[in-house]
Amino acid sequence: MKQNFKLIVSYDGTRFFGWEHQPTTDMTIQGKLESVLTRMTGLPEDKPVTVIGAGRTDAGVHARAMTCNVLLDTDMTPDEIQAYMNQYLPEDISVNEVKLAADRFHSRFKATGKTYRYSLWYGATKPVFDRKYVAVLDKAPNLELMREAAELMTGTHDYKCFCGNPKMKKSTVRTVDSINIETKGNYIRIYFHGNGFLQNMVRIMTGTLLAVGNGEIKPSDIPAIIESKNRQNAGPTAPPHGLCLMKVDY
Amino acid sequence: MKQNFKLIVSYDGTRFFGWEHQPTTDMTIQGKLESVLTRMTGLPEDKPVTVIGAGRTDAGVHARAMTCNVLLDTDMTPDEIQAYMNQYLPEDISVNEVKLAADRFHSRFKATGKTYRYSLWYGATKPVFDRKYVAVLDKAPNLELMREAAELMTGTHDYKCFCGNPKMKKSTVRTVDSINIETKGNYIRIYFHGNGFLQNMVRIMTGTLLAVGNGEIKPSDIPAIIESKNRQNAGPTAPPHGLCLMKVDY
Numbered sequence: 001m002k003q004n005f006k007l008i009v010s011y012d013g014t015r016f017f018g019w020e021h022q023p024t025t026d027m028t029i030q031g032k033l034e035s036v037l038t039r040m041t042g043l044p045e046d047k048p049v050t051v052i053g054a055g056r057t058d059a060g061v062h063a064r065a066m067t068c069n070v071l072l073d074t075d076m077t078p079d080e081i082q083a084y085m086n087q088y089l090p091e092d093i094s095v096n097e098v099k100l101a102a103d104r105f106h107s108r109f110k111a112t113g114k115t116y117r118y119s120l121w122y123g124a125t126k127p128v129f130d131r132k133y134v135a136v137l138d139k140a141p142n143l144e145l146m147r148e149a150a151e152l153m154t155g156t157h158d159y160k161c162f163c164g165n166p167k168m169k170k171s172t173v174r175t176v177d178s179i180n181i182e183t184k185g186n187y188i189r190i191y192f193h194g195n196g197f198l199q200n201m202v203r204i205m206t207g208t209l210l211a212v213g214n215g216e217i218k219p220s221d222i223p224a225i226i227e228s229k230n231r232q233n234a235g236p237t238a239p240p241h242g243l244c245l246m247k248v249d250y
Numbered sequence: 251m252k253q254n255f256k257l258i259v260s261y262d263g264t265r266f267f268g269w270e271h272q273p274t275t276d277m278t279i280q281g282k283l284e285s286v287l288t289r290m291t292g293l294p295e296d297k298p299v300t301v302i303g304a305g306r307t308d309a310g311v312h313a314r315a316m317t318c319n320v321l322l323d324t325d326m327t328p329d330e331i332q333a334y335m336n337q338y339l340p341e342d343i344s345v346n347e348v349k350l351a352a353d354r355f356h357s358r359f360k361a362t363g364k365t366y367r368y369s370l371w372y373g374a375t376k377p378v379f380d381r382k383y384v385a386v387l388d389k390a391p392n393l394e395l396m397r398e399a400a401e402l403m404t405g406t407h408d409y410k411c412f413c414g415n416p417k418m419k420k421s422t423v424r425t426v427d428s429i430n431i432e433t434k435g436n437y438i439r440i441y442f443h444g445n446g447f448l449q450n451m452v453r454i455m456t457g458t459l460l461a462v463g464n465g466e467i468k469p470s471d472i473p474a475i476i477e478s479k480n481r482q483n484a485g486p487t488a489p490p491h492g493l494c495l496m497k498v499d500y
Contacts, residue, residue, distance in 0.1 A: 010378045062379070079374070086376055094376035124329070126336055126344035128260045129312070129383065 002071040005078065006101035007051075007085075009033070009066045012092040014132050014241065018059040019066070029057070029093060033068070036088045040081070041074050054107045054248040055114065058200065060240030062133060065096070067248040069107040113177075113249035116192045118206040119242050123186035134187065135242035141213025143181060143188070148219035149212040150179035150190070153205060153226070160229035162208070164200025164237060172198055172229075179205070191246075200237050208235035252321040255328065256351035257301075259283065259316045262342040264382050264491065268309040269316070279307070279343060283318070286338045290331070291324050304357045304498040305364065308450065310490030312383060315346070317498040319357040363427075363499035366442045368456040369492050373436035384437065385492035391463025393431060393438070398469035399462040400429035400440070403455060403476070410479040412458070414450025414487060422448055422479075429455070441496075450487050458485035 011029050021031040030051055037049040054067045076084070078098040085095040104110075119134040121127045122141070127134050153176065160172040176194035183189075190209065192202050208225070211217040217225070217235060225233045261279050271281040280301055287299040304317045324331070328348040335345040354360075369384040371377045372391070377384050403426065410422040426444035433439075440459065442452050458475070461467040467475070467485060475483045 010375070012378050012381075082374055086374065089376075091376060091381050092378055094378045096375045124332055124336065125260070125346045126341060128262050128342055128344045131262075131341050133379065 002073045004101045004103050004105055005070050005072055005081065006097075006099045006105060006107065007033075007068045007070065007095055008097040009068060010064050010094045010096055011062060011066070012132070013057060013060050013062045015092060016059065018061070019053055019055070019057045029053075029063075029066075032089060032093055033070075033085070036085055037070060037072065039088070040076075040084050041072055052107050054111045055197070055245065057245055058203075058240050058243075061243045061245070062241075063245040065247050066245055067107045067111070067250075069101055069105055107248070110250050111196075111248050113193060113195055114197065115246040115249075116197065116202045117244050117246050118190040118192070118202060118238060119244070120188040120190070120210075121186050122188065125186065127186070132241055133244065135239050137188075137210070139214070141188070141210055142215070143183065143213065145215075145219055146209045146213040147181050149209055149217070149222050150181060152219060152222040153208075154179055157226050158229055159198055159201060159226065161225050161231055161234045162201045162204040163198040163231065164204060165198070166231065168198065174198065174201075179209075181209075202243055203238045203240065204231070204234050204236075206238035206242070210238065211235035252323045254351045254353050254355055255320050255322055255331065256347075256349045256355060256357070257283075257318045257320065257345055258347040259318060260314050260344045260346055261312060261316070262382070263307060263310050263312045265342060266309065268311070269303055269305070269307045279303075279313075279316070282339060282343055283320075283335070286335055287320060287322065289338070290326075290334050291322055302357050304361045305447070305495065307495055308453075308490050308493075311493045311495070312491075313495040315497050316495055317357045317361070317500075319351055319355055357498070360500050361446075361498050363443060363445055364447065365496040365499075366447065366452045367494050367496050368440040368442070368452060368488060369494070370438040370440070370460075371436050372438065375436065377436070382491055383494065385489050387438075387460070389464070391438070391460055392465070393433065393463065395465075395469055396459045396463040397431050399459055399467070399472050400431060402469060402472040403458075404429055407476050408479060409448055409451060409476065411475050411481055411484045412451045412454040413448040413481065414454060415448070416481065418448065424448065424451075429459075431459075452493055453488045453490065454481070454484050454486075456488040456492070460488065461485035 019029045021028045033051045051070045082095050082098040121134045122137040156175040158173050178193045180191045269279045271278050283301045301320045332345050332348040371384045372387040406425040408423050428443045430441045
């Protein structure tokens with residue numbers, strides 16, 4: 001009998017082609033999880049296990065706590081499943097938690113919110129030990145202007161201007177509750193919380209905030225940019241390696 | 251006129267063949283620093299700048315604050331030198347400080363102490379974002395036994411048993427003031443402070459402490475191991491990537 005398991009997974013996205021499995025490469029997070037679980041449960045390769053993730057992270061994006069769920073026909077306990085997965089997964093993917101979940105639990109449909117963090121670095125020194133997880137800036141951005149713009153980016157809006165998929169057919173309306181910009185030493189960390197995010201949305205919002213911080217866009221331009229629903233009016237897409245999925249709410 | 255500059259440098263040792271420059275590879279920390287400074291000061295390649303480091307770290311070992319000094323004939327200010335170096339050095343080497351030093355300052359001869367840290371990880375999860383900087387353990391070591399053994403390793407001794415160079419001709423007597431074992435979450439960090447360390451010494455001491463933590467060596471065996479002056483009696487050499495030079499005292 002199949003049981004529904006909830007998993008919490010961390011990964012360093014550097015080497016991967018994103019979360020979603022693809023027919024042309026086995027270097028995806030979902031693909032790695034599925035192939036380990038398919039082997040664990042002894043299923044034939046043409047009828048593999050399907051792991052459902054709370055969202056799809058882009059190539060190069062990291063996660064501290066991606067939540068997933070998977071239906072498994074196994075006698076193993078959650079702890080045994082975790083130990084097996086951590087033994088056979090590569091060292092850049094860790095399963096931090098395995099729990100039995102209610103049958104109706106669905107990691108994507110039941111998610112009520114997500115926290116993403118974008119990490120930046122500015123200074124005379126370099127982030128030697130953290131360089132794969134932060135984007136380094138050439139000049140100091142104006143944080144006050146960025147905070148003003150961030151405030152204007154929150155709310156419930158049609159965020160089409162911050163969507164990286166021009167062919168998106170479904171609704172591009174989302175609610176972003178908060179965008180907090182924190183600094184510590186040479187780090188600038190931007191925390192985004194919302195009920196969901198469009199493709200590349202956090203990276204485009206970050207690129208737009210940096211354009212504000214560099215004086216290329218005025219905070220007061222933000223409402224018109226959102227209103228325009230035109231990706232061309234927003235800032236550039238910030239690089240993937242600064243982004244990390246921190247938490248999924250249920 | 252040549253002036254003496256003191257530099258503080260961080261590096262991720264993963265890609266490098268250690269600190270010391272070598273004729274057969276340009277992938278050493280000293281070699282990278284010297285070639286950037288040789289270019290900066292316009293010296294011919296056959297008369298390069300010499301950078302003196304406080305110590306020689308092994309291949310794969312990291313440093314948060316290696317102190318060096320270098321005689322340079324330049325009109326550049328310390329800040330300009332730092333900016334130039336950080337621009338041209340690879341992203342895994344950072345110059346954190348450049349200062350004019352007294353002519354008599356010598357980063358190796360004037361060093362009075364060093365702090366090294368060895369980082370270990372034990373748990374059901376994996377150190378995804380820190381995996382290049384910690385050694386992962388298969389089972390939980392007994393920290394109480396390790397602390398007992400660590401205490402017996404401190405003092406002023408002939409540490410030949412912990413020396414990785416069997417042909418060492420100079421004195422192998424050193425003073426190790428303290429070995430502190432700290433834990434935080436899944437991390438076990440061992441801090442070593444002493445007036446100097448022999449080749450591989452911190453890694454062999456760590457391997458010996460782990461052998462104690464696994465029950466292979468008793469804490470009460472430590473004095474006899476030191477007394478024996480025989481490398482064979484000590485534990486294995488812990489892998490380089492867990493080790494980091496934290497600070498040099500003057």
